[in-house]
Structure formats: C-alpha cells, structure tokens
Amino acid sequence: MATPTTPRAKLMNQGRKVRVVAKIRSFSDLEVGSTSEAAATPWILVHKAKGDASESVTISLADKSASRKESWELDYCYEENEDNEFFFKREIEPLISGVFYGHHATVIAYGARGSGKTYVIQGSEEKPGLAVLAIAELLSKANENGKSVTISFYEILHDRVYDLLDPKQLEVPILLDAQGKIKGLSQVPVKSTAEFKKLILGRPSYSQPLQKIGAEFPHRRHKGLTVHVSPNGAKSDTDCVGKMNFVDMAGYEDRRKSTDGFNLVENNKINKALYALQSVVYSLNHNESHVPYRDSKLTHLLRDSLGGSGRLLMINCLNPSFCQDSIYMLSLASRACQGVSRAVPESIKKTNHSARPTILSSQKSQLRRNVSGNTTKTGSRVRLYEKKSNSMVSTIKARKLFDEASHLAKPEKMSEKASSSLDNVSTTEALIEEEEKLPDDAQKDAESASTWEKEAFPLLASDTQKSSTPHKDSSVHGGKDYEEVTPIIMHGTTAFGFVGEGHNLDKENHSSLINEDGSPPISSQLQELSNKLKQLYYSSTPLCIEMPAKNDAPTPLDIVEPQTPERSVKVDGKCEVASPWERFSACSAGMKKSLVQGYVNFLNSASKEELKKLKGIGEKRATYILQLREKSPEPFKSVDDLKDIGLSAKQVKEMMKKEVGDLFN
Numbered sequence: 001m002a003t004p005t006t007p008r009a010k011l012m013n014q015g016r017k018v019r020v021v022a023k024i025r026s027f028s029d030l031e032v033g034s035t036s037e038a039a040a041t042p043w044i045l046v047h048k049a050k051g052d053a054s055e056s057v058t059i060s061l062a063d064k065s066a067s068r069k070e071s072w073e074l075d076y077c078y079e080e081n082e083d084n085e086f087f088f089k090r091e092i093e094p095l096i097s098g099v100f101y102g103h104h105a106t107v108i109a110y111g112a113r114g115s116g117k118t119y120v121i122q123g124s125e126e127k128p129g130l131a132v133l134a135i136a137e138l139l140s141k142a143n144e145n146g147k148s149v150t151i152s153f154y155e156i157l158h159d160r161v162y163d164l165l166d167p168k169q170l171e172v173p174i175l176l177d178a179q180g181k182i183k184g185l186s187q188v189p190v191k192s193t194a195e196f197k198k199l200i201l202g203r204p205s206y207s208q209p210l211q212k213i214g215a216e217f218p219h220r221r222h223k224g225l226t227v228h229v230s231p232n233g234a235k236s237d238t239d240c241v242g243k244m245n246f247v248d249m250a251g252y253e254d255r256r257k258s259t260d261g262f263n264l265v266e267n268n269k270i271n272k273a274l275y276a277l278q279s280v281v282y283s284l285n286h287n288e289s290h291v292p293y294r295d296s297k298l299t300h301l302l303r304d305s306l307g308g309s310g311r312l313l314m315i316n317c318l319n320p321s322f323c324q325d326s327i328y329m330l331s332l333a334s335r336a337c338q339g340v341s342r343a344v345p346e347s348i349k350k351t352n353h354s355a356r357p358t359i360l361s362s363q364k365s366q367l368r369r370n371v372s373g374n375t376t377k378t379g380s381r382v383r384l385y386e387k388k389s390n391s392m393v394s395t396i397k398a399r400k401l402f403d404e405a406s407h408l409a410k411p412e413k414m415s416e417k418a419s420s421s422l423d424n425v426s427t428t429e430a431l432i433e434e435e436e437k438l439p440d441d442a443q444k445d446a447e448s449a450s451t452w453e454k455e456a457f458p459l460l461a462s463d464t465q466k467s468s469t470p471h472k473d474s475s476v477h478g479g480k481d482y483e484e485v486t487p488i489i490m491h492g493t494t495a496f497g498f499v500g501e502g503h504n505l506d507k508e509n510h511s512s513l514i515n516e517d518g519s520p521p522i523s524s525q526l527q528e529l530s531n532k533l534k535q536l537y538y539s540s541t542p543l544c545i546e547m548p549a550k551n552d553a554p555t556p557l558d559i560v561e562p563q564t565p566e567r568s569v570k571v572d573g574k575c576e577v578a579s580p581w582e583r584f585s586a587c588s589a590g591m592k593k594s595l596v597q598g599y600v601n602f603l604n605s606a607s608k609e610e611l612k613k614l615k616g617i618g619e620k621r622a623t624y625i626l627q628l629r630e631k632s633p634e635p636f637k638s639v640d641d642l643k644d645i646g647l648s649a650k651q652v653k654e655m656m657k658k659e660v661g662d663l664f665n
C-alpha cells in the first residue's frame with residue numbers, strides 16, 4: 001500500500017479511531033519440545049514493506065492453497081520474537097498519554113483459543129502483559145499530574161456481566177447515567193503495581209455465582225479491566241478524566257467443533273460478541289451516526305470509552321502453528337481494516353528499521369499436509385450480530401428459523417437446556433437493563449466524535465463528513481425513529497450472513513454486508529432475504545426447502561445461510577408447483593402449526609422468568625411447569641397437554657391470536 005504523503009492523508013491516518021494489529025504468539029516450551037512436527041511448525045508469512053515503520057503489513061499463509069483468500073492486510077503484525085514490552089512502547093504508551101487529555105483508550109485481544117490473548121494482556125510473573133505495564137505507567141503519570149487511579153475488573157459469561165472486585169454481587173446490570181456514562185461496576189483505588197497485581201491476580205478467577213457452577217462447566221469468558229484516571233479527591237465517576245480498558249476476549253472456536261450443548265451455547269455467545277464488536281468497529285471507522293453498541297454486553301459496557309474521541313486497538317492474536325480458527329480471525333481482522341486509511345503511531349515511525357519481508361516458515365511440505373487435512377471454505381459470510389429477544393414471538397421465530405436452517409438443530413436443543421440451567425442459577429433475571437438505544441444517544445456519540453475530529457483535524461472533518469454520511473432511511477418503530485445503517489463493504493469475499501438465533505429482522509438494527517463488486521444494492525438484497533426468511537418461517541411445513549447435504553464441506557462460520565424456499569408445495573411427499581392460492585393457504589396452515597409448536601416448545605424449555613412473560617402464566621403456573629419438566633423433560637407435546645397446567649383451548653387460541661396480531665404491529 002502506498003505511503004500517504006499528502007497532509008490530508010496524514011491527517012486521515014491520525015484521525016482513525018480503530019487500529020488493528022496482529023500478534024503471533026511464541027511457541028510454548030511444550031510446543032517446542034513436541035514430537036509432533038505440526039505443533040511446532042510456523043505457518044504465517046508477514047510482509048512489512050517498510051519494516052517496523054510499515055503503515056500496513058500483509059499476512060499470508062506459508063501454503064497459499066490453505067485459503068481462497070491469499071493474504072490479509074492489517075495495520076501491523078508483531079511476530080514471535082517481539083515481546084510485550086516492545087509492543088507496549090509502540091502501541092500502548094501513545095494511548096496512555098491521550099487518557100490524561102480525556103481520550104479514552106480500549107485495547108482488546110481476541111483470536112482463536114490458545115492464541116496467547118491472556119499472555120498479551122495479563123502476561124506472566126516474569127513477562128508482564130500490557131495491562132500490568134500500562135498500570136505502572138498510568139500510576140506514574142497520575143502521580144506527576146495530581147490524579148488518582150481506580151480500577152474495575154469484570155468478566156462476561158454468556159452475555160452476563162459479573163463484577164470480580166465485588167464477587168458477591170450477582171449479575172451486574174449495565175446502565176447509563178444521565179451523562180451517558182456507563183455505571184454498575186465497582187471501582188477500587190490502586191496506588192501501586194504490587195497492589196494492582198494483588199487485586200487482579202491474587203483473587204479467584206470467578207465471581208461467586210460462577211464459582212458455584214464453575215466445577216460443572218467449561219469456563220470460557222471475556223475478562224475486562226477498566227482503569228479510571230480522576231483528579232485527586234474526585235467523588236464520582238463523572239469527574240473521571242480518562243479511562244483505559246483492557247479486554248481479554250474468550251477464544252474463538254468454530255461452533256461446529258462444539259462437543260456438547262453447553263459448549264455450543266458458549267461458542268454461540270462468544271462468537272456473537274465477536275461479530276458485535278466487528279459491527280461496532282465498522283461503524284466507528286466509518287463515523288456512522290448509529291453504532292450498534294447494544295448488540296453485545298461487551299460493546300455496551302465499552303460504549304462510553306469507544307464513542308467520542310475514544311481510541312480502540314484491536315489485537316488479533318495468532319497461533320504460531322496451523323490453526324483454521326486463526327485464519328477466520330485474520331479475515332475478520334482484515335475486514336475491520338478495510339475501507340479506511342492506516343494509522344501509524346508516532347512511536348512506530350520513530351523505530352523504523354530497514355524494510356524486510358519476513359518469512360517465518362521453511363517447512364512448507366509439512367504445512368501443506370496440515371492444511372490439506374483441515375481446509376474448509378474460508379469466511380465468506382459473517383454474522384453481524386444477534387439480539388436477544390424478549391417476546392415470545394421472537395423466541396419462537398428464532399427457534400423456528402434455526403431448526404429449519406441448520407443441521408445443528410439437535411445440539412441447539414441441548415444447548416437451550418444448558419442455557420436454561422444457567423438461567424436458573426442466576427437470580428438476577430429481574431434486573432432488566434434499558435433495552436432500546438435512544439436515538440439521542442447515537443446522536444450524542446456522533447456529535448462528540450465529530451466535535452473532537454473537527455477540532456483536531458478540521459480538514460479531515462469536513463471531508464469525512466461528506467464521504468461518510470450514512471444512507472439514511474428513517475422508519476418508525478414503536479414511536480421511535482431508527483436509521484438504516486450504511487452497509488459494510490466486504491473485500492474480495494462474497495456472500496451474506498444473517499443471524500438465525502434470536503434475531504428479529506423486522507425490528508432490529510439493519511447493519512449488513514455488501515459485495516464490493518457492484519452487485520445489486522444492499523437494501524434490495526437485504527429486503528429480499530428478509531422476505532425469504534419470513535416466508536421460511538411462515539411456511540415451515542409445506543414449503544420445500546433444500547437442506548444442505550450432510551457431507552457438504554462445512555464453512556468455518558457458525559451461521560447456516562437460509563436456503564431460498566422454492567415456490568412449490570408438498571403433495572404426497574413430492575414437490576409440485578402450486579397456484580398462488582394454494583401457496584397462500586399452505587403458508588397460513590404452516591404458520592398456525594409453527595406457532596402452536598413454537599409455543600409448546602417454549603413451555604418445554606423456557607426459564608421461569610421467560611415463562612412468566614407469557615400472558616396467563618404467573619409465578620404459580622411457571623413453578624408448576626418447571627416441576628412437570630423435572631419429571632419429564634418434555635411434558636408438553638401438543639395443545640391438548642396444556643390442560644395439565646389449567647389452560648383451556650380457548651385461552652390458548654386467544655393467546656395465539658394476540659401473538660399473530662403482534663407479528664404485524
């Protein structure tokens with residue numbers, strides 16, 4: 001990529017909110033001593049056109065046949081021999097300076113499982129990680145400037161936030177105060193690095209509620225640290241000058257590797273958070289007026305740090321030996337970089353060494369064997385986000401879509417049970433956070449961001465505002481205006497991804513992906529797909545849907561794209577072309593059947609709190625349903641069985657009518 005030389009290009013570089021770098025972890029002692037050649041074989045090539053001062057790097061695989069996409073471009077890549085301290089000097093120190101001027105900074109490590117995220121953020125006793133190095137620097141600067149430092153430490157498991165500094169507290173509701181600042185987590189003052197280490201490293205890794213279930217389940221969750229810098233003697237968080245966040249995300253794993261229902265739910269939630277982050281990064285990089293922070297707890301929690309003049313450093317951690325999941329993570333990372341100019345911190349420009357293409361692998365033949373045994377279709381689709389839906393209709397819709405679109409239906413069912421068992425452990429279901437993003441918030445974020453950009457880079461501000469004004473298509477839902485968001489441009493990849501689980505296409509945010517090659521406008525494609533999904537749901541039984549063959553090569557993503565239903569109905573097991581009236585009648589019948597079945601399924605699997613959201617089901621009935629489920633896992637098979645809980649056919653019919661009516665609201 002050509003080096004930007006014009007003042008405008010330089011300004012643009014500096015004004016970018018998100019920087020995406022990779023870090024290849026070193027081989028562990030175990031891997032170095034491994035007898036398996038594959039475990040200790042490097043597989044990534046990094047090309048740095050201008051050495052350490054490169055404004056972008058190209059990463060490719062030692063064996064090109066490993067992926068359809070041959071290379072990925074990121075802002076930078078730190079290699080095995082470049083340790084945390086080197087990384088810190090170049091990437092984190094410049095961010096720390098900004099924190100004292102009110103520019104919040106966020107550092108997020110993400111990547112496949114075992115790719116070194118914790119090592120980068122937390123480090124070890126001998127090799128401190130970025131958070132530990134940063135706290136030392138922040139404390140020293142705070143002393144010089146008459147400021148004090150407090151920290152919050154939390155984990156997010158299954159999209160629920162737990163305060164690790166107040167482990168007795170159950171799930172923390174994330175709320176915004178009147179100033180739009182996030183509140184909910186406790187803050188503990190820190191005076192020295194030793195105190196910090198004691199607070200963070202010397203405590204149980206799980207909050208109390210999770211310790212109870214910890215022994216039974218695997219524990220993959222995101223961990224986050226927020227360092228608040230405030231004037232000495234500040235009484236509230238409102239006085240906070242700047243914040244620095246460090247997040248060690250749970251490792252990505254292709255959900256088809258899920259070993260059981262619990263693992264599947266876990267993978268879904270982790271992947272959902274990754275896609276939500278991806279959507280947020282896109283919106284931030286493109287100065288969109290709406291940033292979908294609420295698509296995951298993590299982005300919601302970070303929203304006041306990411307908005308305005310906040311800066312985000314994404315660290316894509318990479319395994320040093322072949323890892324299919326890392327390839328997918330790389331493709332996500334490079335998408336986050338696309339369509340925007342590169343940013344090069346001053347600290348990096350100063351440490352320019354000679355240009356050198358770096359080749360990390362010499363053992364290509366071994367790699368070829370590894371790759372050919374594992375290659376799957378690369379990530380051409382991406383799930384942007386899923387949203388938890390509160391209403392019964394949405395729950396039914398979600399399950400229905402999933403059941404029909406995915407061959408993973410059975411594990412999902414198991415997973416719902418695992419999820420609901422977790423639900424039962426949490427006693428804080430009633431703590432309901434505010435649900436809808438007020439248009440005002442989005443507007444404030446955009447205004448605050450653009451004010452800072454305008455002040456710092458007047459030339460750029462006028463330019464980017466012109467170029468990045470999103471296409472607005474305001475529509476009114478429930479009395480509130482929502483804006484359609486400019487579609488995400490994908491580079492060199494093709495298909496679209498949609499969310500199956502819990503995603504109400506009608507009402508949710510409309511971020512989407514588009515082909516770069518000038519294919520039809522995204523809005524029409526989106527509308528078409530949305531219609532097809534609705535049709536798929538409404539006509540689940542009679543429509544002929546071509547399901548993917550079982551032995552189809554799997555895609556590395558965890559979404560199964562819904563197949564287009566054909567315009568035919570099943571007659572005696574055969575698909576026949578039907579008249580419009582027949583199709584319509586079949587759809588209606590299918591819808592009725594789906595709705596009733598969805599209702600029954602819901603009673604068989606929902607948590608107590610969810611059950612109570614249904615009209616006609618209160619505390620007593622919900623408790624009774626759970627008791628019935630203890631005796632038999634699926635006590636309800638048909639509407640007739642609802643008599644067991646004292647619901648008459650008439651009552652059920654009335655409820656269904658209401659739900660159908662709501663579908664068209």
Ligand SMILES: Nc1ncnc2c1ncn2[C@@H]1O[C@H](COP(=O)(O)OP(=O)(O)OP(=O)(O)O)[C@@H](O)[C@H]1O
Pocket residue numbers: 025026027028029112113114115116117118119120249250251252317
């Ligand atoms: N730079 C490094 N040098 C030596 N060993 C490392 C390095 N980075 C990571 N490791 C080792 O690799 C292993 C995996 O690292 P780590 O636990 O940080 O990965 P992770 O991505 O956080 O894993 P998970 O996905 O399970 O959260 C650990 O044993 C760690 O000590």
